[in-house]
Every structure is written in structure tokens, then in C-alpha cells.
Amino acid sequence: MTAPMVHRGSCLCGGVRYEYSGGFGPFTLCHCSQCRKAQGSAFAAVLPIQAQGFRLVAGEALLKAYESSPGKERVFCGVCGSPLFSRLRALPGVLRLRAGSLDTPVEQAPAMHIFAASKASWDTIADGLPQHAERPAPQQ
Numbered sequence: 018m019t020a021p022m023v024h025r026g027s028c029l030c031g032g033v034r035y036e037y038s039g040g041f042g043p044f045t046l047c048h049c050s051q052c053r054k055a056q057g058s059a060f061a062a063v064l065p066i067q068a069q070g071f072r073l074v075a076g077e078a079l080l081k082a083y084e085s086s087p088g089k090e091r092v093f094c095g096v097c098g099s100p101l102f103s104r105l106r107a108l109p110g111v112l113r114l115r116a117g118s119l120d121t122p123v124e125q126a127p128a129m130h131i132f133a134a135s136k137a138s139w140d141t142i143a144d145g146l147p148q149h150a151e152r153p154a155p156q157q
């Protein structure tokens with residue numbers, strides 16, 4: 018085991034910058050229609066992180082949050098629109114980081130596709146990872 022590195026990330030305009038030290042949960046590619054719209058792309062690349070290890074270095078005042086479904090907020094930069102993370106009111110200890118906002122490399126590979134039944138008609142999932150039609154049951 019090596020000491021966990023400090024990860025760094027930022028939005029497109031650079032106004033928001035953050036650091037994270039801690040582990041990642043299962044790296045999940047979400048194809049649900051809300052994630053597709055929020056990213057403007059085929060899926061959201063989501064790394065669950067511990068909220069206590071996440072620290073905003075700059076740009077807290079730039080953050081905007083959109084409650085896309087009751088109790089679920091999607092947080093993004095109000096200047097450039099970059100999605101940064103989402104959070105569930107019911108799970109305050111966890112943030113779901115958008116992996117594309119990281120500036121440091123991630124050693125972990127994606128683990129699965131979720132909401133694959135909602136994928137874009139033009140999208141072909143061809144990487145051999147497990148595909149779940151919706152969200153798999155939480156692991157105990």
C-alpha cells in the first residue's frame with residue numbers, strides 16, 4: 018500500500034479548484050438521461066469520494082447547485098458551467114465527483130456502466146465492463 022496521493026481538480030475556466038485526499042468508491046459511468054443532459058455527453062464519469070477529504074482551494078463563491086431531483090444536487094461552476102460533483106441530501110458524507118474535472122491521474126479504472134438501458138441511441142458501449150440497466154443494489 019502506498020500513501021494516498023492528493024488529487025487536484027478544477028473547472029474549465031480555472032475559477033474553481035479543489036483538492037481531495039482519500040480513496041475512491043466504484044468508478045461508475047452513468048448513462049441516465051439526467052447525467053447525459055448535465056454533461057452534454059454520453060455519460061457522467063462518477064468517482065464517489067469522502068466529503069471530509071474534499072477541500073475547495075478557490076472559487077467557492079462561483080459554485081452553483083441545481084436540484085435535479087428531490088434531495089439530489091448537481092454542483093457546477095457558475096462561470097464556465099463545468100460539472101464538478103453531485104451530492105445526495107440523504108448521504109452527506111459522500112460526494113460524487115465528476116472524474117473529468119480532475120487534473121491529476123486516476124489509478125482506478127471504471128468499474129461499471131449504470132442506467133445502460135437509458136443510453137443515448139448513438140452510443141455503443143464496447144469496453145466489456147458490466148452493464149446495469151439501472152442502478153445496481155447497494156453493496157452491504
Ligand SMILES: [Zn+2]
Pocket residue numbers: 028029030031032033094095096097098099
Ligand atoms: Zn469555471
Ligand SMILES: [Zn+2]
Pocket residue numbers: 047048049050051052053061132
Ligand atoms: Zn446518472
